[in-house]
Amino acid sequence: MPPDTAPPDVAGLVLAARGGDHAAFQEIYRSYARMVHGVLLARVPYAAVEDLMQEVFLQAYRQLPRLRDPGAIGGWLAAIARNASRDFFRRSRETAELSDEHAAPGNPDAAAEAAGVLRLIRGLPEAYRETLLLRLVEGMSGEEISRRTGLSSGSVRVNLHRGMKLLRERLEGRRPDGGN
Amino acid sequence: MAGISEHDYLWEAVGEADPEIARLEQALRNYRFREPARPLPALVPAAKWQRMWWSRAFRIPAYAAAAALLVFLVCPWAVRRMAYPGDHCGAYCMTGAPRVNGRAVVTSAEIGSGGVIETDNASEAELRIGWVGRVKVLPDSRVRVAELRRGRYRLALERGKISARTLAPPFTFAVDTPGPTAYDVGCAFTLETDEHGSGLLRVTSGWVQLELEASEVMIPAGAASLLRPGATLGTPYFEDAPEAFRAALERLDFGAQDAASRDAALAELLAAARPRDVFSFMELLRTARGGERRRLVDRGMELLPPPPGVTRAGLLRGDEAMLHAWRGQLGIPEAKQWWLDWRDILPQ
Numbered sequence: 034m035p036p037d038t039a040p041p042d043v044a045g046l047v048l049a050a051r052g053g054d055h056a057a058f059q060e061i062y063r064s065y066a067r068m069v070h071g072v073l074l075a076r077v078p079y080a081a082v083e084d085l086m087q088e089v090f091l092q093a094y095r096q097l098p099r100l101r102d103p104g105a106i107g108g109w110l111a112a113i114a115r116n117a118s119r120d121f122f123r124r125s126r127e128t129a130e131l132s133d134e135h136a137a138p139g140n141p142d143a144a145a146e147a148a149g150v151l152r153l154i155r156g157l158p159e160a161y162r163e164t165l166l167l168r169l170v171e172g173m174s175g176e177e178i179s180r181r182t183g184l185s186s187g188s189v190r191v192n193l194h195r196g197m198k199l200l201r202e203r204l205e206g207r208r209p210d211g212g213n
Numbered sequence: 214m215a216g217i218s219e220h221d222y223l224w225e226a227v228g229e230a231d232p233e234i235a236r237l238e239q240a241l242r243n244y245r246f247r248e249p250a251r252p253l254p255a256l257v258p259a260a261k262w263q264r265m266w267w268s269r270a271f272r273i274p275a276y277a278a279a280a281a282l283l284v285f286l287v288c289p290w291a292v293r294r295m296a297y298p299g300d301h302c303g304a305y306c307m308t309g310a311p312r313v314n315g316r317a318v319v320t321s322a323e324i325g326s327g328g329v330i331e332t333d334n335a336s337e338a339e340l341r342i343g344w345v346g347r348v349k350v351l352p353d354s355r356v357r358v359a360e361l362r363r364g365r366y367r368l369a370l371e372r373g374k375i376s377a378r379t380l381a382p383p384f385t386f387a388v389d390t391p392g393p394t395a396y397d398v399g400c401a402f403t404l405e406t407d408e409h410g411s412g413l414l415r416v417t418s419g420w421v422q423l424e425l426e427a428s429e430v431m432i433p434a435g436a437a438s439l440l441r442p443g444a445t446l447g448t449p450y451f452e453d454a455p456e457a458f459r460a461a462l463e464r465l466d467f468g469a470q471d472a473a474s475r476d477a478a479l480a481e482l483l484a485a486a487r488p489r490d491v492f493s494f495m496e497l498l499r500t501a502r503g504g505e506r507r508r509l510v511d512r513g514m515e516l517l518p519p520p521p522g523v524t525r526a527g528l529l530r531g532d533e534a535m536l537h538a539w540r541g542q543l544g545i546p547e548a549k550q551w552w553l554d555w556r557d558i559l560p561q
Contacts, residue, residue, distance in 0.1 A: 193224065197234070200237075
């Protein structure tokens, strides 16, 4: 399980990065990269996630002066990532869909299984799929998801449990025996 | 126990694992974030001006400066406007020696209800009517202030030519001529007439309504209407219409009205018309006789196909809703659009 790398003084880091301190921004990147990765993965093909992460953090760096509350950078980064996902689909409306099956490393059967699960999660309501991916893929605890995304603990808890319940039902329905 | 264990593990992500969640974590592990193969590209710091712009120290003075600039620009205009409240009218000499109530005006003079302003062939004046707008009285003209009170402003152009730019609400400003009366519907226009009522109305922005006895016609920007003595209004036409079209239209409106003459004029009009000139057809339909209506509708539908739901039969019987929908195909604005025509308030 990756450690919770919450920076002690995120507002201080934002202010320093705003002043041009690259090291401070790298620290922000290290702290929030997993969260941004999960938010993107909930929406776009795996093969596109790394490029979009670069875009999200570059955009964030350039727009840092516009962030009014430096302590709210998590929610702000998540919002940029969601917008970047929407832009991705606007740009790639005409191109062929990227497959998660071939994009993820590993043996073909495992990759197919993983892609199937990912597809099921992406088919869940928006509120659940992001939280569930942050938990199941990025390995973040509920508390960490709340701190990183700016969502309340209560919301995260509800999203996790309802999302997991729905996912179980869909996994059951996918089994050859229909879950019996 | 299983429920509690699952609950805890899903939230905590540590401790005794729920087998199904652990299986999902295992399956999805390859999608997990890894330190990127490539570092973040060289970060380009936000431009210094950009940082300054969003800083409070810069923003407050910037807002103050913008407000000051607005006051600086708007105040002189407002003061000038307020100098002539709704029931006042000032006559300003532009060139030469215009006369107000028979007396030469050197710079400006107040002119009240019933007052007359005259220009000779070498003079020009401007009437500033409250906050309603400005009317240029061009050379060789005679204008009487027929009515001047809040909400009703009426001039009478007895002869000559005026050019008006108004800010008044629709139908509060009007100009009488020896023939029809022109009602401002938020616009800019020029109007000229001789003592007998022959002249021309040209609309350059918005709309003007011409009224004569029980008839009325609306004229949009870019169009004109001929004024002739008698009880007939000129059918409006776009000024860029072909010469042959305009000549035929004048003959239809004011020429010989026997069947053969009208038939010949109509044939020429239909032949010379462009799609945009169907606007004039629609006006002609109001007064056209018998077979003329069919010819106008058939040629009009050829030049400007009507939208779905508009039928030949409906147009022939003068169905107002269908005529309105057909007119929509011309793309003429329904009313004045201040966000497009704001320049009209500026002096030319």
